[in-house]
Every structure is written in structure tokens, then in C-alpha cells.
Amino acid sequence: MPIHDLPHEARIAASLDVRAEEPAGEPGHRPPTVPGSSPRPAGPPAPTTNVGVDRMRVIGDGFRFVTAWSLRVIIVAAALWLLWWVLEKVWFGVLPILLALIVATVLAPVVQLGRRIGLPSSLSTILTLLLSLALLAGVVAGLVPSIAGQSQQIFDQAGEGVGQVRSWISGPPLNLDDAQVDEYLTSAVSWIQERSSDAAGAVASGLGAVGSALVTLALMLVLLFFFLKDGPKFLPWVRRTTGRTVGRHLTEALTRMWSTLGGFIRTQAIVSAVDAVLIGIGLLVLQVPLALTLAVLTFLGGFIPIVGAVVAGGIAVLVALVTQGVTSALIVLVIVLAVQQIEGNVLQPMLQGRSMQMHPGIVLLAVAGGSTLFGIIGAFLAVPFAATFVVGLRYLSEQVDLRSGDVSAAETPFATPEGYVAGAQAEHAAAAARETEQAAMAAAQHGSVASAAPPRPGFLAWLCGRH
Numbered sequence: 001m002p003i004h005d006l007p008h009e010a011r012i013a014a015s016l017d018v019r020a021e022e023p024a025g026e027p028g029h030r031p032p033t034v035p036g037s038s039p040r041p042a043g044p045p046a047p048t049t050n051v052g053v054d055r056m057r058v059i060g061d062g063f064r065f066v067t068a069w070s071l072r073v074i075i076v077a078a079a080l081w082l083l084w085w086v087l088e089k090v091w092f093g094v095l096p097i098l099l100a101l102i103v104a105t106v107l108a109p110v111v112q113l114g115r116r117i118g119l120p121s122s123l124s125t126i127l128t129l130l131l132s133l134a135l136l137a138g139v140v141a142g143l144v145p146s147i148a149g150q151s152q153q154i155f156d157q158a159g160e161g162v163g164q165v166r167s168w169i170s171g172p173p174l175n176l177d178d179a180q181v182d183e184y185l186t187s188a189v190s191w192i193q194e195r196s197s198d199a200a201g202a203v204a205s206g207l208g209a210v211g212s213a214l215v216t217l218a219l220m221l222v223l224l225f226f227f228l229k230d231g232p233k234f235l236p237w238v239r240r241t242t243g244r245t246v247g248r249h250l251t252e253a254l255t256r257m258w259s260t261l262g263g264f265i266r267t268q269a270i271v272s273a274v275d276a277v278l279i280g281i282g283l284l285v286l287q288v289p290l291a292l293t294l295a296v297l298t299f300l301g302g303f304i305p306i307v308g309a310v311v312a313g314g315i316a317v318l319v320a321l322v323t324q325g326v327t328s329a330l331i332v333l334v335i336v337l338a339v340q341q342i343e344g345n346v347l348q349p350m351l352q353g354r355s356m357q358m359h360p361g362i363v364l365l366a367v368a369g370g371s372t373l374f375g376i377i378g379a380f381l382a383v384p385f386a387a388t389f390v391v392g393l394r395y396l397s398e399q400v401d402l403r404s405g406d407v408s409a410a411e412t413p414f415a416t417p418e419g420y421v422a423g424a425q426a427e428h429a430a431a432a433a434r435e436t437e438q439a440a441m442a443a444a445q446h447g448s449v450a451s452a453a454p455p456r457p458g459f460l461a462w463l464c465g466r467h
Contacts, residue, residue, distance in 0.1 A: 096219035104227040105262035252419025272302025282335035402426035
């Protein structure tokens with residue numbers, strides 16, 4: 001019988017027998033002899049526990065998986081770095097857009113109310129902006145006389161407060177004498193004088209910042225007008241530009257982000273207003289100077305969660321300490337802490353839904369990162385940005401659940417009809433994938449699929465996960 005008609009094991013044995021019978025003197029017909037070995041080892045191979053798929057194949061597939069995801073992470077990180085670099089270059093133009101979007105979420109319901117009562121879109125937008133500016137001007141006009149009239153009183157009482165602090169320092173437990181206190185004060189004055197040039201430079205840069213802020217404010221007002229006037233036309237334009245599939249996803253995701261951002265800003269405004277009223281009443285009862293100004297500062301600080309409330313409360317306590325002494329400062333501190341406890345345990349849980357809340361650690365990290373990178377504006381924008389980012393992650397997770405078949409479109413709360421259609425398509429794709437997988441498994445069990453390993457994908461297909 002020819003060798004090629006024999007079984008696999010018999011062909012191996014026959015080839016070994018043939019090689020054993022070849023002439024020893026003809027080079028190239030036999031492999032080099034290994035010392036201590038025979039041409040045909042006696043006995044069967046040693047038993048192995050690896051009776052299934054070769055272990056190295058499994059390990060290699062694992063390394064391929066890790067390598068593919070590592071490359072994807074590197075590519076995503078590079079794209080984010082490039083986006084960040086571009087954002088830094090165009091930040092002066094991006095900032096008015098972000099501020100206009102945040103203000104638009106607050107004023108959009110007022111513009112919609114004007115449309116519902118029959119006003120043209122342009123007229124409703126103009127009236128809303130004029131009323132908002134008039135309200136802001138009224139608040140400023142009401143605070144300026146108070147600040148101008150009570151500033152001198154604070155400066156006069158600050159000298160008495162410094163004397164009280166000096167008396168406290170000279171007593172126990174510090175027990176510093178007047179000479180040591182004077183030495184420390186002299187050192188502080190010298191330190192300030194040495195940096196007077198830096199202060200002058202800071203003033204000059206501050207004037208430049210004021211000019212930049214005025215330009216940013218003007219751009220923000222112009223953009224705000226167009227956002228409020230033409231806002232309802234934006235999502236239809238997105239769907240026309242990107243196509244039906246991407247347009248549906250963008251419509252749903254952007255609608256959720258807009259609703260979350262608007263709800264967050266309005267809720268923070270209500271919470272901050274309650275804090276400002278309660279703390280302002282306490283300051284008025286104690287007759288602390290600049291009580292109304294401190295109340296407005298508390299309201300503005302409320303838009304920077306955690307950090308803003310602490311800073312505004314600290315300023316109120318400091319003013320009370322300088323003007324009225326330790327007892328009044330302690331009472332103000334108790335009022336501030338009580339109001340913050342009411343805010344954290346009653347107001348925010350009642351006004352904000354669970355879907356809008358974030359862990360305090362995330363809030364602190366967002367505020368710290370935003371303030372480090374972009375100052376006060378960054379601290380103000382950090383939490384709204386984090387809230388919209390979380391909404392985007394939740395939408396992606398929801399789409400993964402629909403694609404995997406873990407949830408159905410009927411169980412998912414969608415914000416738009418376009419989102420429901422996109423969810424139904426994802427659910428249909430999950431059902432089709434399950435049917436294909438079940439058919440392949442059934443075919444493999446019946447032996448209708450070839451046992452040969454599938455061909456390896458190309459590099460781009462492997463990197464994109466298509467294998």
C-alpha cells in the first residue's frame with residue numbers, strides 16, 4: 001500500500017523506518033545525531049493534561065486581546081490629547097459658547113413661554129434677554145450703595161479686630177510678647193514690599209483680563225441670542241447632516257444632556273437661593289455689615305458645589321469676626337453649618353433625582369481639575385461638564401445593554417421618539433446576532449462546519465475588534 005494512503009500515525013512510523021534504512025554515507029538524508037538518542041525513540045510519548053485546545057494557542061489569543069485593547073487605549077488617549085491641545089488653542093472662542101449654552105438652559109423655558117402665547121421667536125428672545133439684564137442691573141444697583149456705605153465701617157472695625165487678635169496672640173497658649181509680634185508684622189510688611197512689582201504686574205494683567213472678560217461677555221450675549229432664537233432648529237439640522245442612524249443617536253443623547261444640564265443649573269439656582277436667603281437673614285439679625293452682599297456672594301458660590309459654599313461661608317465668618325468679634329463669628333459659623341446641612345440632607349435629595357447626582361468625590365475632583373486648569377471659570381464649568389459627560393457614558397452603557405440583549409427597548413426610558421427607534425434597532429441587531437450564534441453552534445454540533453481554524457484577520461480588522 002502506498003504511504004500516502006496510510007493513516008497519519010502509520011505514515012509517521014513508515015517515514016521513520018524509511019529514514020532508518022537510508023544509506024548512512026549519503027549526506028543530507030538523515031538529521032544530525034543527538035548524543036544519547038536513537039533514530040526511533042522507544043515507547044509512547046509522556047502523558048499530558050493538555051487534552052483540549054493547545055495552551056499556547058489560548059495564551060496567544062489572550063495576548064492578542066490585551067495587545068489589541070492596549071493599542072485602542074493608546075489611540076483614544078492620543079485623540080483626547082489632540083482634542084485638548086486644540087481646545088487650549090481655541091479656548092477664547094469656546095468659552096463664550098459654553099457660557100451661552102449654560103445660560104440658555106435657564107432662559108429657554110421663558111422663551112418657550114413667549115412662543116406659546118403667540119410672540120415671534122425673535123421678539124420673545126429679545127424680551128427675555130432685556131428682562132434678565134434688567135434684573136441683573138437691579139441687583140448690582142442695590143448692592144453698590146451698601147458696599148460703598150459700609151466699607152469704611154469695616155475698615156475702621158478691622159483695626160479693632162486686629163488689636164483683639166494681637167491680644168489673643170500675646171495670651172495663652174501662644175504667649176508671644178509685643179516684640180515678637182512686631183517682628184512678625186515687620187517681616188510680613190517687608191515680604192509685601194518686596195513683591196510690590198509683582199503686584200503691579202498682577203494689576204496690569206488684571207486690567208487685561210477685564211478687557212478679555214468684556215469681549216467674552218459680548219460674544220456670549222450674541223451667541224445666547226441665536227441659541228435661544230434658533231435652538232429648536234438645531235436637532236433637525238443634525239439629523240439632516242449626519243443621516244438617520246447617527247442623527248437618531250445624537251438627537252437622543254443631546255436631548256438628555258440638555259435636560260440634565262438645564263435641570264442641574266435650575267436646581268443649583270434654587271438651592272443657592274435658599275442658602276442665600278437663610279444665611280442673609282441670619283446676618284441681618286446679627287447686624288453684620290454687608291449682609292446683602294454676602295448673601296449674593298453665597299448665591300453665586302452655590303454654583304460651585306462644596307467649594308463655593310465653603311468659601312462664601314468662610315468670608316461671612318471672617319467679616320463677622322473682624323467687625324463684631326469672636327462671639328458673633330461663632331454664631332455665623334453655626335448658621336452657615338446648619339444651612340449647609342439642610343442643603344445637603346434635605347434640599348438636594350428632594351430637588352435632584354438620582355440620575356442627576358454624582359458622588360462627592362467626583363464633584364471635588366472635577367472642581368479641583370477645572371480650577372487648576374482654567375481658574376474660577378473652570379471651577380464653575382467643571383460640574384456641568386461632568387454632569388453632561390456622565391449622561392453620555394450612561395447612554396453608551398444603555399446602548400451596550402441593548403446590543404447585548406440584556407435589556408429591551410420597551411424597558412428603557414427614552415427622551416425622544418428618535419431615541420426609541422435607535423433602541424429598537426439595537427435590540428433587533430442583538431436578536432439577529434443571537435440567532436446567528438445559535439445557528440453556528442447547532443451546525444458545529446452536527447459536524448457541518450469544517451474543523452479547520454478560521455483564517456487570521458488582517459491588522460486593521462484585528463485592531464478594530466472584527467475577529
